[in-house]
Amino acid sequence: MAFRAVHAQWGTIFAHLPDLGCAQSWEAVWKARPSAPIVCDECRHPMHAKTSRAGLRFFTHAPGAPTCALGLESVAHHLLKLELAAAARDAGAHAELEVPGPGGAWRADVLATDPTEAWKTALEAQLAPITNAGITDRTERMRADGVTSIWFSDRPRPPWLGTVPSIRLATEDTREGLLVAEGLVKFHGRGWKPVPASLTDFLAWTFARRVVPHTPRTPLWYPQRALPTVWTAPHYITAETAHLEEEERQRRIREARPRRQAAPRAGGVFRCPRPGPAAAPAADRNGPRAEVRRRSPASAASSADAARTDSPHKRGWPSHLDDTNRRRTGRAPVLRASRCSTMNEEDACCSQRSFS
Numbered sequence: 001m002a003f004r005a006v007h008a009q010w011g012t013i014f015a016h017l018p019d020l021g022c023a024q025s026w027e028a029v030w031k032a033r034p035s036a037p038i039v040c041d042e043c044r045h046p047m048h049a050k051t052s053r054a055g056l057r058f059f060t061h062a063p064g065a066p067t068c069a070l071g072l073e074s075v076a077h078h079l080l081k082l083e084l085a086a087a088a089r090d091a092g093a094h095a096e097l098e099v100p101g102p103g104g105a106w107r108a109d110v111l112a113t114d115p116t117e118a119w120k121t122a123l124e125a126q127l128a129p130i131t132n133a134g135i136t137d138r139t140e141r142m143r144a145d146g147v148t149s150i151w152f153s154d155r156p157r158p159p160w161l162g163t164v165p166s167i168r169l170a171t172e173d174t175r176e177g178l179l180v181a182e183g184l185v186k187f188h189g190r191g192w193k194p195v196p197a198s199l200t201d202f203l204a205w206t207f208a209r210r211v212v213p214h215t216p217r218t219p220l221w222y223p224q225r226a227l228p229t230v231w232t233a234p235h236y237i238t239a240e241t242a243h244l245e246e247e248e249r250q251r252r253i254r255e256a257r258p259r260r261q262a263a264p265r266a267g268g269v270f271r272c273p274r275p276g277p278a279a280a281p282a283a284d285r286n287g288p289r290a291e292v293r294r295r296s297p298a299s300a301a302s303s304a305d306a307a308r309t310d311s312p313h314k315r316g317w318p319s320h321l322d323d324t325n326r327r328r329t330g331r332a333p334v335l336r337a338s339r340c341s342t343m344n345e346e347d348a349c350c351s352q353r354s355f356s
Contacts, residue, residue, distance in 0.1 A: 001058050001059075001060060001071065001073060001074075001075065001078075002015075002040065002041075002047070002058060002059045002060070002061075002068075002070045002071055002073060003015045003016055003057075003058055003059065003073070003078045003097075004041055004059070004070075004097065004098055005038040005039065005040065005041060005047045005049075005059045006038065006039050006040070006041050006044075007022070007029070007036065007037065007038050008037035008038070008039075009037070010022040010024060012041065012098075013029065013038070014097060015049070015057040015058050015059060016057065016078070016082050026049070026057060029049040030049040030050070030051060030057070031049075032049075035048065036049065038059065040059075040061060040065070040068055040070055040071070041070060041098070042068050042069060042070040042071075043061075043065065043066055043068040043070070045061050045062060045064075045065040045066065045068070046061075046062040047059045047060060047061055047062060048060055048062060056075070058078075074127065076127055077125055077127050077128075080125040080127065080152065080154060080169075081097055081109045081110055081125050083177065083178055083199065084109070084110045084123040084125060084152060084199075085097055085110045085123075087177070087178070087198075087199040087200045087203050088110060088112040088123060088203055090200045091112075091200055091201075091203040091204035091207055092204065092207065093112040093113060093114065093115075093121075093203070093207055094112065094113050094114075094115060095110050095111070095112050095113075095123075096110070096111050096113075097109065097110055097111075099111035099122075101141070101142065101145055101147070102145055105141050105145070106122075106138060106141045106142050106145075108122035108123070108124065108142070108147070108149075109122070109123060109124050109125050110122070110123040110124075110125075111123075111147075112203070112207070114207070119148070119207070120146065120147045120148070121147070121148050121149065121150060121206070121207070122142050122147050122148070122149040122150070123149075123150055123152065123203075124138075124149055124150065124151045124152065125152055125153075126151050126152065126153050126158070126160075127153060127154070127155060130160060131160070132159075132160050132163045135151065135160050135163060135164055136163060136164055139151075139164045139165075148165075149164070149165065150165050150166065150167065150206065151164055151165070151166035151167070152166070152167055152168075152169055153166070153168055153169065154168070154169045154170065154171065154178070155168075157225075161182065161183065161225070161227060162183070162225070162227030162228045162229045162230065163228060163229070164229065165213040165229055165231070166183060166229070167180055167182070167183040167184065167202065167231065168180075168181045168182035168183055169181060169199060177198065177199060177200075178198070178199040179196065179197065179198055179199065180195070180196065180197045180198070180199065180202050182194065182224065182225070182227075183227065183230055183231055184197055184202060184211065184230070184231045184232070185216070185220065185224070185230045185231070185232050185236075186232060186233065186236050187218070187232070187236040187237075187239045187240045187243070190218060190243065191218050191219045191220060191221050192216055192218065192219070192220045192221065192224070192230065192232070193221055194224055202231075205233075206231070210233060211231045211232060211233055212231070212232070212233075212234060212237075213229050213230070213231060214229070214230055214231070214232050214237050215228060215229055215230075216230055216240070217240060217244060218240055218243065218244070
């Protein structure tokens with residue numbers, strides 16, 4: 001099944017166009033008697049015009065034809081090419097199907113050109129499996145002849161997506177037709193987010209260079225896949241660069257902090273130690289308490305007797321308590337709160353403890 005052929009008088013004709021692309025009707029080649037002089041554009045074998053039960057128009061090879069790549073084209077591939085061509089025309093470009101390159105080095109499914117021929121872009125519909133090396137080689141051959149290329153697929157997860165400038169399309173129940181499902185992004189926050197757009201809008205932005213291919217340096221947020229190449233606007237590329245520069249600046253600041261703290265010690269500069277809690281003053285070795293500790297047992301006993309006989313009675317200590325405490329404990333009463341040698345010293349110590 002093919003959708004283009006070569007007429008002996010009209011040149012290349014397309015089955016999907018109402019006028020075949022040459023101001024002729026479909027009936028002029030379909031069921032014509034004698035048969036219309038049309039041949040395959042690839043193998044030059046004779047072809048016939050046919051129509052399916054659903055009304056799809058196409059060309060088929062006459063019996064005895066060799067193996068031809070044009071005859072192996074699927075209906076889905078052809079319909080996707082028609083969608084690409086229609087969207088390119090709606091975006092303001094001139095679109096032509098199955099355009100061969102110089103010397104037959106490549107063939108574009110849809111070649112979109114500027115009316116002034118300032119640029120040429122090949123729109124490739126890729127539904128069959130292909131390796132990354134194969135799709136890269138075909139892209140480079142077009143680029144060598146000054147033709148940029150964009151690859152499209154409506155399959156759920158094409159493995160080559162992002163290897164070359166490419167877009168995954170999806171069909172929604174809307175009047176906009178095919179929509180961009182993956183490959184068009186914008187920078188937001190710290191990563192890339194998908195941008196919904198119609199196929200026509202995407203091609204219009206591409207032709208006007210409002211979106212360009214870019215290799216992202218920050219992650220693509222889920223559910224997007226990490227694609228090597230995406231499409232985005234130039235100002236989003238600038239935003240990503242500014243974000244990375246700010247992250248690098250913050251990283252250098254964090255790394256410089258430990259070095260600044262260690263620099264005084266490494267340079268031999270004396271640093272005063274952090275002041276701790278005030279140490280309690282050392283006890284006076286010549287104070288009254290030290291004197292008490294240095295006394296002999298005999299002098300200590302005499303001091304106790306002096307404290308018992310002098311201090312309590314001077315302060316009104318009841319004398320009958322001396323006899324009661326002596327009978328109970330076998331020793332004279334001693335004031336527990338005082339460790340001073342005399343009551344005068346005790347009063348001085350207690351007063352200091354009360355206001356200090």
